[in-house]
Amino acid sequence: MxxxxxxxxxxxxxxxxxxxxxxxxxxxxxxxxxxxxxxxxxxxxxxxxxxxxxxxxxxxxxxxxxxxxxxxxxxxxxxxxxxxxxxxxxxxxxxxxxxxxxxxxxxxxxxxxxxxxxxxxxxxxxxxxxxxxxxxxxxxxxxxxxxxxxxxxxxxxxxxxxxxxxxxxxxxxxxxxxxxxxxxxxxxxxxxxxxxxxxxxxxxxxxxxxxxxxxxxxxxxxxxxxxxxxxxxxxxxxxxxxxxxxxxxxxxxxxxxxxxxxxxxxxxxxxxxxxxxxxxxxxxxxxxxxxxxxxxxxxxxxSYELRSAMELLSGIISAQIAAREKEKNMELRAQLRDIHAQLLEQLYTSPTFADGLVKEKDPLLKLLNITGAAVLYEGSVWTSGLVPPHPSIKELVYWLKRNKSDKTYATDTLPSQYVRSQEFKDLASGLIVLPINAEEGEYILGFRPEVIQTISWGGNPNQAIQMEADGKRYHPRNSFASYQETVKHTSLPWLPEELEAAENLRSAVLEKIIKERY
The missing domain is CATH 3.30.450.40 (GAF domain)
Incomplete structure (x- = not known):
């Protein structure tokens, strides 16, 4: 894309x-x-x-x-x-x-x-x-x-x-x-x-x-x-x-x-x-x-009067932008709550939590805005959507066990952190990890594909500051002509609301597992 x-x-x-x-x-x-x-x-x-x-x-x-x-x-x-x-x-x-x-x-x-x-x-x-x-x-x-x-x-x-x-x-x-x-x-x-x-x-x-x-x-x-x-x-x-x-x-x-x-x-x-x-x-x-x-x-x-009016307007504009951002976030949270409710129903009407997560028309993919998911639990692997090959998923899990804690983790630049993921960057440049039992390598994984972005800069950002030979004096770049940079190996960023939804899902899954066992 x-x-x-x-x-x-x-x-x-x-x-x-x-x-x-x-x-x-x-x-x-x-x-x-x-x-x-x-x-x-x-x-x-x-x-x-x-x-x-x-x-x-x-x-x-x-x-x-x-x-x-x-x-x-x-x-x-x-x-x-x-x-x-x-x-x-x-x-x-x-x-x-x-x-x-x-x-x-x-x-x-x-x-x-x-x-x-x-x-x-x-x-x-x-x-x-x-x-x-x-x-x-x-x-x-x-x-x-x-x-x-x-x-x-x-x-x-x-x-x-x-x-x-x-x-x-x-x-x-x-x-x-x-x-x-x-x-x-x-x-x-x-x-x-x-x-x-x-x-x-x-x-x-x-x-x-x-x-x-x-x-x-x-x-x-x-x-x-x-x-x-x-x-x-x-x-x-x-x-x-x-x-x-x-x-x-x-x-x-x-x-x-x-x-x-x-x-x-x-x-x-x-x-x-x-x-x-x-x-x-x-x-x-x-x-x-x-x-x-x-x-x-x-x-x-x-004039001072005009400046004062501009100052007042900047406060009003800030408040209006804050309100629109809040409305957008509330709307997204409401949508995610509805999807979470559907997912909970699946979880509690399925034999196991894994079966409830990876059904057709998977609400898990909608909840986390991902294109693929994998559940690793008790030695088995369940997948949904577009995911890396199973051997690659298992190698990824070994890396997670060595490098990541037992907290929910998300990145939109997986290839820069886990080099082997460059082999499947088109499927998983973004990753979200919901640990179930990290010591045993049991996780819910969500994958986002690579999104190639063309960023247009106002001048070459690598020349934003030009130092003189004395290392003390410096100058700004002298051109603001559009300079394009292609950003690869990244996915769309994870929104705070999506991370919040992931944490809520993890809590629901852990609660379901405890009920299944006890």
Whole structure:
């Protein structure tokens, strides 16, 4: 069998995650993007102990006039009260933006502020907030969010939710391309939905290796509502002084929207042929399920109001995807329960449990979604469907006795684990094992055939990271042209619901055996 696009759970032999990239401390960069200002404040008196070097440009204040001074020197008393309230709130609920007004060259300038409370200091992010455009007013955004939410509620599958999401986010934001990535079990991302301008490259269905979003970056998405790069060609602003005097080390910028980006990622945007990007996490059950990635050919800095709307929508989209996945899983579980009931009836109306498992129109094959089954018990072998030759099954059992425990075991890459199974890979590239009495070599075995998959990557994943001769500096791949890889010696992946059904069946069989004996 050959499929154009591999399922999300297909086993990929090589691990494309990068320990090197994943070990880079992205939160200790001491640099921010220059479209905002970052102030580090002491918790006791709101004294400025660190400031980004672009303070003169955005606040109109000299660095030496700001450092060491209380924030109250630059803001009216009511706003200082507001800062104190927001700091107190940030310790026990989500961070809520608020407005602060600084005076620059005699004119009042409004900034959107976010406070991040740490153990010994406070980070205050400031972004200039010009009057919101009409389309970014609260009422206009609220109406659009309500409309998009109503569309999402009508979607019946994860794929439909994803496609509606990218299309509507593109309309809402004006980004040139919006993609929905879903992570596979090895953290490679596959594009499952796309909306784009026709002159933008088509990435639908392509996989991107895990090193494109290494572990360190993935972890930060769990604490940041979005990642925005308004213009890739920026000059980062340093924090002055370099070392935070309150802790005598670099300041932790994990929570900061303004945190600067690794140079390799900016190169990555060059190779993608985009000037601006924004990514929003899809989080399900406190785990990163995927990303919404927005690209623009020119620099683009969405208003804070629009970003907030996107943040809200990413949470709604996450909830809708979670609901569709749950519905799909519940439907599958219900189907498997019905088949399990049929199987139980066969078990208890047959002379032995083996006779009950391998009858014609075998529900065992349906229950585990397998094409062949073998029952080995008390020296006999019963089979159903398409199975390897009996001598091969017995050799497989010897291998299982030597290498596997007495727990239920499943693999979708048997030939890579048991080399001799390559001789019958077309019948058994996937295997599920339900031990009855492992010491005696008594098992229920289920077989899945090889499914040859053609995976289309966004560029050659083997060239995802290109190290320089010094072994320290590195670059991303410079081409995202479709690169096809054929995956062999694998079956369709085992679903959690199928493994659960297998364990329930094993319990029923062991109970039946005990009743037969005693």
């Amino acid at each position: 050959e499929n154009k696009q591999a399922p999300i759970g297909i086993a990929i032999e090589k691990n494309y995650d990068s320990e090197f990239c994943g070990s880079i401390p992205l939160h200790l960069v001491n640099l921010i993007q220059p479209h905002g200002v970052l102030l580090t404040l002491s918790t006791q008196d709101l004294r400025v102990v660190q400031a980004s070097e672009n303070v003169p440009h955005l606040l109109g204040l000299a660095l030496e006039d700001v450092l060491g001074q209380p924030l109250a020197n630059f803001l009216p008393a009511p706003q200082i009260e507001d800062v104190l309230v927001k700091i107190q709130e940030s310790s026990h609920q989500e961070k809520i933006p608020f407005t602060l007004t600084f005076t620059r060259q005699g004119e009042p300038i409004q900034f959107t502020a976010l406070a991040h409370l740490k153990d010994t200091y406070i980070l205050l992010e400031l972004e200039e907030n010009p009057a919101a455009a009409a389309q970014d007013s609260f009422m206009a955004l609220y109406q659009q969010i309500k409309y998009i939410t109503s569309l999402l509620k009508q979607a019946t599958t994860t794929q439909t939710v994803s496609q509606i999401s990218v299309e509507e986010l593109k309309k809402l934001t004006g980004f040139d391309r919006v993609l929905m990535y879903q992570f596979d079990p090895q953290w490679n991302g596959i594009v499952i939905a796309q909306a784009r301008e026709l002159d933008m490259d088509d990435y639908m269905g392509l996989r991107f290796p895990a090193s494109d979003v290494p572990k360190q970056a993935r972890d930060l998405y769990l604490s940041n509502p979005y990642r925005l790069i308004p213009a890739r060609d920026y000059t980062p602003a340093r924090l002055i002084p370099v070392i935070n005097p309150l802790i005598s080390r670099f300041t932790d910028l994990s929570d900061c929207n303004l945190r600067s980006v690794a140079g390799v990622h900016l190169e990555y945007l060059v190779n993608l042929k985009v000037q601006a990007s924004m990514s929003l996490p899809i989080i399900i059950d406190d785990k990163l399920w995927g990303l919404i990635s927005c690209h623009h050919k020119l620099p683009k800095n969405p």
